[in-house]
Amino acid sequence: MKQIIRRYDLDWLRTIGVLLVIPFHSLLMFNMNPGAIVYIKDTVNVKLFNILDRIIHSFHMPLLFVIAGMSVYFSLQCRTKTKYINERLIKLMIPALFGCIILNPVMTYIYLISKKENSSFLNHLLGFFTKNPGDFVGLTGAFTPAHLWFVIYLLIFSFVGLPFFIKISKGDFNNLLFKLGDFLEKPLRLILAAIPVTILSAINILGDKNPLVYFAVFFIGFLLATDDRYQKAINRDKWIYLILSMVFIYLKFNIPDTFEPGSPVWCIYGIFDTSTRLVSVFALLGLANKFINKNTRVLDYLSKASFPVYVIHMLINTMVGFCIIKLNIIPEIKYILIVLITFAACFLIYELIKRIEFWCYIFAIKPVQKLSEKIKPKEIYDETKLF
DSSP: OOBBBBOHHHHHHHHHHHHHHHHHHHHHTTOTTTOOSSSSSHHHHHHHHHHHHHHHHHHHHHHHHHHHHHHHHHHHHHHHHHHHHHHHHHIHHHHHHHHIIIIIIHHHHHHHHHHHHOOOOOHHHHHHHHSSOOTSSSSTTTOOOOHHHHHHHHHHHHHTTHHHHHHHHTTTHHHHHHHHHHHHHTTGGGGGGGHHHHHHHHSSGGGGGOOOHHHHHHHHHHHHHHHHHHHHHHHHHHHHHHHHHHHHHHHHHSSSOOOOOSSSSHHHHHHHHHHHHHHHHHHHHHHHHHOOOOOOHHHHHHHHHHHHHHHHHHHHHHHHHHTTSSSSOOOHHHHHHHHHHHHHHHHHHHHHTTHHHHHHTTTTOOGGGGGTTOOOOOBBSTTOOOO
């Protein structure tokens, strides 16, 4: 097995991206669009918050899936197939099952209470597992994976693509991949990855959680890790990607998405929309590699805490929001309180979790006594941080 030097820039991006879910979901509490799904909402629509959540949405999930795909490549370089499968099951499946079975029914029950529905928790719990889940958002009290759809997708993608990932890792497609690298390392050509992603997005499956689209993004991340030339090309073009991402996001705010499905303009807009997401990711990958590719104690702590915080945050955020939105204060203060209290509560719970071996197993983290081990200057890449 190869030794892979840890990419601390990816750790930073992954950790920041995961923790960003708290301010992002808190923003959605003040977005009256029914498509902006959270389980507690205020009664006012705050335009500034709507703008911020749209900006975050433009890069957030693609960034996490790209990094997850890169992590799969690094993992397969220093693990056997069996060890890789075992780790994925332990680190992804167990926390996802716990969240879906234990945490999410409580969260959706709080939602029903907020809507003045008179039902006991026992009846709700029964309905959670027996009602028709429909679109899986859980607003009817039926089953929902809620935010854990991301973890479930990672688990599925990791296994569905595994035979192909292993072949690539063994070098079966070296000639093809080398030629692909020759072509895509040229300035801005990585944007062409938007074309296959756009084609897949035309297949309407689960709306903005289209698994085909996110698997394509996941696979793009895997490919980016196979050749150092991709990161060098991203580093070279990072400022252009940053400028393009800002221009594209601005245009998205000013171009109404009202085109007839299947029309040429609709296709062009689809490529533009996907390009906006990927260009933003490339900009972040380049800037992070240049400026924050180093380890710190803060990163070491937050990267270990981020996954447990991700699993529990939605329930905590819902509980906090349920209490705060009732206060007779301006939305901006409500938002700040919701974010701060949610962060504080999540990290407090994490501090308790990491001290109890059973909960460490459930949340796929190392017990507290192992957290103080020193990190070697050239740490072998592993997936204990999240993906």
